[in-house]
Amino acid sequence: MTIAALSAIPASAGELSVWPASTTRLPHGDLAVGGVSLTEIADRFDTPAYVLDEGEVRRRCRTYRDAFPEAEVLYAAKAFLSRAMVRWVEEEGLGLDVCSAGELELAVTAGFAPERIVLHGNAKSPHDLEAALRLGVGRIVIDGPSEIARIAAAVGPDGHQKVMVRVVPGVSAGGHDKIRTGTEDQKFGLALTDGSAQDAIARILGQRQLELTGLHCHIGSQVTDVKPYLVALRRMIGLMACIRDTHGAVLPELDMGGGHGVAYRPGEPALDVTALARGLRAELSESCAAAGLAVPRLVIEPGRAVVGPAGVALYRVLAVKHTGEKVFVAVDGGMSDNPRPALYGVRYAPRLVGRAPAAGSRTATVVGRHCEAGDVLATDVELPADIHPGDLLAVPVAGAYQLSMASGYNMVGRPPVIAVLEGTSRVLVRRETLEDFRSRDVGS
Numbered sequence: 001m002t003i004a005a006l007s008a009i010p011a012s013a014g015e016l017s018v019w020p021a022s023t024t025r026l027p028h029g030d031l032a033v034g035g036v037s038l039t040e041i042a043d044r045f046d047t048p049a050y051v052l053d054e055g056e057v058r059r060r061c062r063t064y065r066d067a068f069p070e071a072e073v074l075y076a077a078k079a080f081l082s083r084a085m086v087r088w089v090e091e092e093g094l095g096l097d098v099c100s101a102g103e104l105e106l107a108v109t110a111g112f113a114p115e116r117i118v119l120h121g122n123a124k125s126p127h128d129l130e131a132a133l134r135l136g137v138g139r140i141v142i143d144g145p146s147e148i149a150r151i152a153a154a155v156g157p158d159g160h161q162k163v164m165v166r167v168v169p170g171v172s173a174g175g176h177d178k179i180r181t182g183t184e185d186q187k188f189g190l191a192l193t194d195g196s197a198q199d200a201i202a203r204i205l206g207q208r209q210l211e212l213t214g215l216h217c218h219i220g221s222q223v224t225d226v227k228p229y230l231v232a233l234r235r236m237i238g239l240m241a242c243i244r245d246t247h248g249a250v251l252p253e254l255d256m257g258g259g260h261g262v263a264y265r266p267g268e269p270a271l272d273v274t275a276l277a278r279g280l281r282a283e284l285s286e287s288c289a290a291a292g293l294a295v296p297r298l299v300i301e302p303g304r305a306v307v308g309p310a311g312v313a314l315y316r317v318l319a320v321k322h323t324g325e326k327v328f329v330a331v332d333g334g335m336s337d338n339p340r341p342a343l344y345g346v347r348y349a350p351r352l353v354g355r356a357p358a359a360g361s362r363t364a365t366v367v368g369r370h371c372e373a374g375d376v377l378a379t380d381v382e383l384p385a386d387i388h389p390g391d392l393l394a395v396p397v398a399g400a401y402q403l404s405m406a407s408g409y410n411m412v413g414r415p416p417v418i419a420v421l422e423g424t425s426r427v428l429v430r431r432e433t434l435e436d437f438r439s440r441d442v443g444s
């Protein structure tokens with residue numbers, strides 16, 4: 001029986017609110033994403049596997065284009081990158097933010113126009129800079145004083161490179177200490193308060209081959225409130241007015257970074273992209289009017305909010321263990337494909353798919369298969385009391401910072417990425433095999 005023939009119930013509300021909009025319920029407890037049954041995906045491609053809903057990625061790109069028609073929207077490639085992803089983002093009219101020669105080369109060799117790419121990094125390697133200049137990257141974001149002379153020298157006396165400067169606006173925001181980047185106590189950017197941003201800007205303006213197009217800031221990640229962005233924007237406009245007063249330079253761009261938060265579990269807050277657009281637009285025109293400054297072109301760099309909710313991780317249960325009061329449900333993946341719970345203590349909402357539970361629910365902790373007690377995927381979640389080996393577990397909002405941060409721990413191998421769209425599925429990135437590990441191991 002085809003999925004189209006089933007009386008599928010749209011699942012956009014309630015417990016499936018954080019799933020891709022295309023998610024539908026199928027008989028026997030199965031779910032379809034992008035018109036494809038998750039049970040079928042698990043059978044066909046094996047587990048663990050990551051399912052990526054192409055329609056959801058494209059829909060999210062369009063939400064940004066619609067909310068920010070006047071701005072430049074750069075997709076932050078660090079959240080997840082593959083050649084298909086490069087193409088989708090390009091077709092939807094977004095630019096790209098990359099932070100290594102690897103991300104840059106993959107994007108350019110997949111056909112992305114280098115002038116629409118921005119290169120970041122607090123410690124750009126010689127290889128990063130060489131690739132950026134060779135491929136003709138649009139802008140390089142200067143993150144520290146030592147980069148100014150380095151980039152100028154690499155560009156050469158007759159060369160030309162557009163740059164921005166990453167400024168620390170002194171605003172604390174973000175879902176966890178490790179992903180807050182708006183204050184001076186972390187490694188990124190140049191501070192406003194001690195004058196290091198101002199000094200760097202003066203030096204860049206003195207370099208003939210560097211064209212300073214604007215300022216950049218990124219206050220943090222998994223931010224769910226609009227207000228910190230507005231505070232940061234006001235400070236950035238203040239600095240732009242100072243630059244005009246001191247140097248007579250009017251910078252045409254202001255990049256407010258990314259960090260837009262999403263809900264990982266039903267009921268959690270997410271950043272409202274439309275409210276952010278409205279707020280930034282109002283604050284921008286007000287601050288610029290007050291400073292007598294021409295309104296710069298806004299740039300934003302969302303990563304998670306574009307791809308996170310479009311991904312679903314699929315695992316097979318390998319073991320269920322009752323230890324004292326606790327129930328541990330162990331699956332065939334873990335911290336090697338999703339280090340986020342171990343790193344940031346984040347919570348997910350896994351659910352059983354592929355059969356109707358025969359019992360009520362009970363609290364369990366979903367753990368991975370790695371040799372480490374911290375290998376936890378989801379703490380204290382409600383799962384059917386009859387959960388058993390062979391069951392399928394699906395974890396929504398798995399598209400960002402999971403596979404892009406995946407490791408080779410225990411030589412388990414990284415899962416494949418399966419794209420789904422309108423009832424069809426295809427492999428975007430194949431499973432990592434023992435042969436991959438073996439072929440890199442060239443010593444004896």
Ligand code: LLP
Binds near residue numbers: 079097218221304
């Ligand atoms: N722009 C810059 C300069 C960034 O550093 C980042 C993220 C972004 C944009 C995109 O931020 P997003 O919209 O995706 O939040 N591994 C962590 C997140 C680290 C974010 C690093 N920078 C996590 O899994 O939560």
